[in-house]
Amino acid sequence: MDLEAVRTFVAVAEAGQFRKAAVDLSITQQAVSKRIAALERDLGVRLFTRTPRGAEPTIDGQAFLPHARELLRVAERAVASVRTGRRPLRVDVINSRGAASGLMRGFHQAHPEVDLNVVMLFDVDTAVAAIRSGTIDASFRAVAAPGRPLPEDIESVRVLDEPLQLLTGPAHALASARSVTLAQLAGHRIWMPGIVPGTEWAAYYDDLVAEFGLTIEATGPNFGSDALLDTIADTPALATFMSEQTRLVWPADHGLRRIPVTDPTPVYPHSLLWHRDNPHPALTTLRSHLATTAAGHDATGTWVPSWVMPR
Template sequence: MDTEAVRTFVRAAELGQLRHAADELGVTQQAASKRIAALERELDVRLFDRTARGVEPTLDGQVFLPHARNIVTGADRAVTAIRPGSRALRIDVLGLRSAQAVVLHDYWRSHPGTDLDVVTLRADDPRVVVAAVEAGELDAAFRSVTDPAALPREVRMIHAFGSPLELLVGPRHPLAAARTLTPAQLRKHRIWVPGIVPRSEWSDFYDQLATEFDLRIDAAGPNFGNEVLLDILADSSDVATFVGSRDRYLWPPGHDLRRIPIVNPALVYPLSFMHLRANPHPGLRPVIEHFATLPPLPEPAWLPSWARAPRRDEETPRP
């Protein structure tokens, strides 16, 4: 099996665009298409559906994707074994528009010589990510295990930074004209956060948030992606959602969506950073040190219970 064809499939699946995957891999889009076609012939399945926005893995493609990642990781580790120090620093983020990706991009812009490989595992269960870190498939990941005692001894988890929430609404929403909002002003309003996965870190976060401030957080329905959510918000007079203050969202000008900071207290989603204690990659320490340079959280601030207790492994104390 051609590992470069498998790599092309993985990056196209993660980026959602064959052209973007081709650019990243330094080949033409036609060459990338030929790689995918050859791989589909070898596997005797169709791996992608073509859509108006790009490509999406078929059911067979979704099944093949984690195995394909393992193939690529194995090939990369084989090369690394004979070329020490040549591998990019591989860090997992929840999404390429997430606050984690934005912070890493800002770091890279200020340290342009850094060789970064930013990936998205698309794993809701943090144990899957912990296993990837433990196995050396990732150098680090922006994930939280709400019970640090459940972490393997070889894996360290530290606080990276906090992401204050903003309310995102359309122009017809009754809160659309507000410059700031308090948690009390959000009560009785429907806050739609589709796709909350039970027992995930964000499920725990939203459960505590709803209980603490008596909020109506609705996780009903499947998650059809940010574009669909933004379309619904633009047309709705009663639906809102939460976004992080650093999250990067784009929408058509006609949507006229408003991002409204929440204050007194700020509602803060804590981002943790996990890595192997014995990870020798020289690029890891500077990234960790970068977290301490980020602006402090607004005061007062609310965080979930699992982020308030001091952690044994804290390396970069944050306000």
């Protein structure tokens, strides 16, 4: 059904005249007549009766009028749902407990007027495909892993270098240390069952292991952070890496320790990715917010893999 014909029908019904409806719609009276005639052919009924004062809806026209108005309202809502600036800004934060989620909470507090949809996508390929298709507006990722450059239409900017910390149970040999160096970690078992081959964080830890001679074990099923904390608390031989801004809560009797890692401090590089042609105004607001809140990158005494983009 031609929505312009429906719009014209409603205009005539409300104006009571073809001539006044033509003025209201900024079209000719002949165009109004043609649209009404075409709509009547589609519906198979007469919609108006000509009167000395103009036009009145027939019984069928009266029955159709509320539905015609609803059709126009639905059309307006459909357009508004995708109109730039009217739909929510959709951002991938990978997981709910990490730094990216914290960055978006800070953005929401600073800009409560921006409507947000936060999603969690697993791998960078899925995230990039979603950005390119318009399913999401932006994603937080470490870019770009070896042999996997970003497509030319994807922009990125480094927004946070997040230090790694060592997490141990109370009986671990390093539990009482105020800080540990990467050299001191050589020979200690670091257990990280959440590392999945092919992900950007797997590439990150592969380089960390290769450069500093560490032992990282990704064995066993990943039952989530709660099970990881339980195991670390009860197993003196195991420790794990935990990003500084990861939000976790554990029972007081676990006695877990977060210990800074130094000489150098490994930092995980978070970047914001978006499509260069994305016009959503809230995306510009988000990038400006992150630019004012982000700390410096590549600080003295820190380490990132060589493949991490500096921009």
